Amino acid sequence: MRITCPNCGAQYEVPDDVIPDEGRDVQCSNCGDTWFQTRSEQYSLDELPEDDSDADVAADSLAEAEAEAEDSPDPAEAEAADAPAKETGKRGIDPAVANILQEEAQHEARLRAAESSTLESQGDLGLESLPPDGASQRAREARERMDRLRGHPDPDVAETTADTPAEEVPRSRSRLLPDVEEVSSSLRPDETEMTAETAPEIEVDEPARRGGFARGFGFVVLIVVVLIVVYANEGTIVSAVPTLEPGVSAYTDQVDKLRIWLDARLSGFIPE
Structure with a gap:
């Protein structure tokens, strides 16, 4: 089929399978203009100008058929008859059209590479390295105290107890008991944070208000x-x-x- 540039009028001969039924974008190598080419826009076979090379190929094919009907041709003559057809097959795709197709293939390959790079898996966000907040710290300390009350000592304390002699074990048991102040502070953090300085001051002025009302009424x-x-x-x-x-x-x-x-x-x- 033949493709004609709507901008500069340049014509290109391309195979029929290059343009699909739904059409595709093509670019002119002469002026650089890009347009959408469909099969409906191609020239029909009746509108295409006759090419001398096609006429020669048809004449050679007819002569070859007549020679085969008479007798088997000489191998040298068969090769000479097939030479024009081979040359015509080699020059089937125009170099300009081949460059256009190659550029489009490279562009599609770059787009696929960009899409595949966006689908990379998300790495570690480092959430485990974040310091614990106040609520989680208090909850962990409360669990440790409950474990100590139930007879399950802290792993760090257990290691130090195993290393200490038998005489020092009774002394270290006193450290297993929870501190009352720490337990109360963990259970009621909002009440312990309020001090005498941050407590709101309450002003009592009821007697003064009553005296003012009495004076006004009088x-x-x-x-x-x-x-x-x-x-x-x-x-x-x-x-x-x-x-x-x-x-x-x-x-x-x-x-x-x-x-x-x-x-x-x-x-x-x-x-x-």
């Missing part, structure tokens, strides 16, 4: 009593201090209006 009651006294003794105050007459009169008028308004509001709720 001040309000005193103002109400003064207003009532001024309203009830309006005539006496005006006769004693005439300059206060405008203010006292305005105050009594406002109180009278308030009393009339309250009487009108409450008369609807109180039956006669």
Whole structure:
């Protein structure tokens, strides 16, 4: 089949099996343009121009068939007749197309190598070398204490006991008993961490608050009593201090209006 570059018009002769049915990407070696080539885009056999070499091959094949029909040909003549066909078979793939196919094969090989490198197994993360945290350390110490209480001494203590003489064994047994302070600190770490300095201070100010409320309430009651006294003794105050007459009169008028308004509001709720 023949492939034509859509950019520069260069033509290449390639075998039919190079382009699959679903098509593939090809690149022009002349201008470097890349396009997707399918079998539907190839030229049909009727549209292909006739090649002189193909005509020669057909003529040689016809002459060879006629010679075989008459008599068996000479070996030298058979080799001479097969020589053009061999030369035509050798020049079947264009070097430019061969370079393109080789580049694509190398590109696919690099892609496969990159994919295989990404599937490498994950190595050791070094989690075993991390130092134990506080909770795990306390749990391990608690298990060791329980083992000592049950009669299973610590391996380190057992080794030292085996190396010590018989006279020192009773003395070392006292170390197997757990420390009460250590056990309490491991069971209640949150309570032991709180010290007198970090404890919150509690301020007691209830008496002061109660005294302030009493003073405020007494001040309000005193103002109400003064207003009532001024309203009830309006005539006496005006006769004693005439300059206060405008203010006292305005105050009594406002109180009278308030009393009339309250009487009108409450008369609807109180039956006669």
